[in-house]
Amino acid sequence: MTDRTIGVGMVGYAFMGRVHSQAWRTVSAFFDLPLRPEMRVICGRTKEATETARRRMGWDEALTDWRELISRDDIDIVDICTPGDSHAEIAIAALAAGKHVICEKPLANTVPEAVSMVEAAQASPARSMVAFNYRRVPAVALASRLVAEGRLGTIRHVRAQYLQDWIVDPEYPLVWRLQKDKAGSGALGDIGAHIIDAAQFISGQRIVGVSGLTETFVRDRPGGRVTVDDAALFVARMSGGAVGSFEATRFATGRKNALRIELNGSLGSLYFDFEAMNELWVSSGDEGFTRILVTEPDHPYVGAWWPPGHGLGYEHSFTHEIKDFLEAIAQGTDPSPSFADGLRVQQVLAAVEESAAEGRYKEVM
Numbered sequence: 001m002t003d004r005t006i007g008v009g010m011v012g013y014a015f016m017g018r019v020h021s022q023a024w025r026t027v028s029a030f031f032d033l034p035l036r037p038e039m040r041v042i043c044g045r046t047k048e049a050t051e052t053a054r055r056r057m058g059w060d061e062a063l064t065d066w067r068e069l070i071s072r073d074d075i076d077i078v079d080i081c082t083p084g085d086s087h088a089e090i091a092i093a094a095l096a097a098g099k100h101v102i103c104e105k106p107l108a109n110t111v112p113e114a115v116s117m118v119e120a121a122q123a124s125p126a127r128s129m130v131a132f133n134y135r136r137v138p139a140v141a142l143a144s145r146l147v148a149e150g151r152l153g154t155i156r157h158v159r160a161q162y163l164q165d166w167i168v169d170p171e172y173p174l175v176w177r178l179q180k181d182k183a184g185s186g187a188l189g190d191i192g193a194h195i196i197d198a199a200q201f202i203s204g205q206r207i208v209g210v211s212g213l214t215e216t217f218v219r220d221r222p223g224g225r226v227t228v229d230d231a232a233l234f235v236a237r238m239s240g241g242a243v244g245s246f247e248a249t250r251f252a253t254g255r256k257n258a259l260r261i262e263l264n265g266s267l268g269s270l271y272f273d274f275e276a277m278n279e280l281w282v283s284s285g286d287e288g289f290t291r292i293l294v295t296e297p298d299h300p301y302v303g304a305w306w307p308p309g310h311g312l313g314y315e316h317s318f319t320h321e322i323k324d325f326l327e328a329i330a331q332g333t334d335p336s337p338s339f340a341d342g343l344r345v346q347q348v349l350a351a352v353e354e355s356a357a358e359g360r361y362k363e364v365m
């Protein structure tokens, strides 16, 4: 184990803050890394709640002002786990101060914000990464590897869905995810962003044009007016000639976190559903699909964990993300997905919104 340490400060301590804390805590225990992260500062807005989070999650100190966090010499990495309305401001300030930045997705709430973040990343000697964690699910990483090896041949179809059901009840209150000024968009940016990134990552093709529609089924909730989409659907043209269909919704009753993706190529197909995240289904044509249990030591990331068949969970994808981020920092290379990749997803989100509003096909700018 290395003696080289690196100081981490994290902003936001709720859902993503808890998951990221778990990753920072465990990554050195399972992976042999060139840098050992030290969980120095956790930052929230209210003193008492941040202090409680600090104790539970294992951080050294608690602060209530992210600017103070960024000004500290003992912080080398800033981990942004806040809603999208604060990503750009925190990331740009942290990069200007020479801190490495890992930022939750979607990168920003608008394309201009994302452009400013990419410019800040390019101007800084520090490294930056956007946290599309699903790339680091072993089955998804394996899917990407199989496509890159040519096992599917020429990819013709990309079919992706991200289905949840947590706001089917019209009495569910108006949380920040349902407010455009805080979240940027609804199902589209929250979960649609994940399938856009996963589809591009697995297929090796970029989305170059879209035709979309969005819907808000419940416009008024306890707490006020919903200003984002509840569901977003679009079809897409991709850079390698494939066509794609995408669906992101929070109204798929009974579906909890069904991130599904299927690719059909000239030689074969593959299928993944996060609700059975240790499995990848593959087909070479004639005999339908067969299951690969993605728990073998030679599968991506798996060798660091448990014996075959002892499955991994949601949190492991974040540990893998942190591992890759630390290795990139140590090697002086750009982590993937970079802020530029995050901007590319943001441009697709914007094109879908514009297409839905105008009722016509839009190229992704």
Ligand SMILES: NC(=O)c1ccc[n+]([C@@H]2O[C@H](COP(=O)([O-])OP(=O)(O)OC[C@H]3O[C@@H](n4cnc5c(N)ncnc54)[C@H](O)[C@@H]3O)[C@@H](O)[C@H]2O)c1
Binding pocket: 011, 012, 013, 014, 015, 016, 017, 043, 044, 045, 066, 081, 082, 083, 084, 086, 104, 105, 106, 131, 132, 133, 190
């Ligand atoms: N990668 C994933 O799978 C995944 C899953 C969920 C959320 N996210 C993303 O993570 C981000 C956070 O989402 P979440 O679900 O953790 O939200 P959350 O509501 O659970 O937590 C947000 C946290 O940010 C804090 N916060 C808000 N504004 C702040 C500010 N100005 N300064 C300091 N702290 C502030 C809140 O106190 C809270 O601790 C969003 O960008 C979201 O899209 C990613």
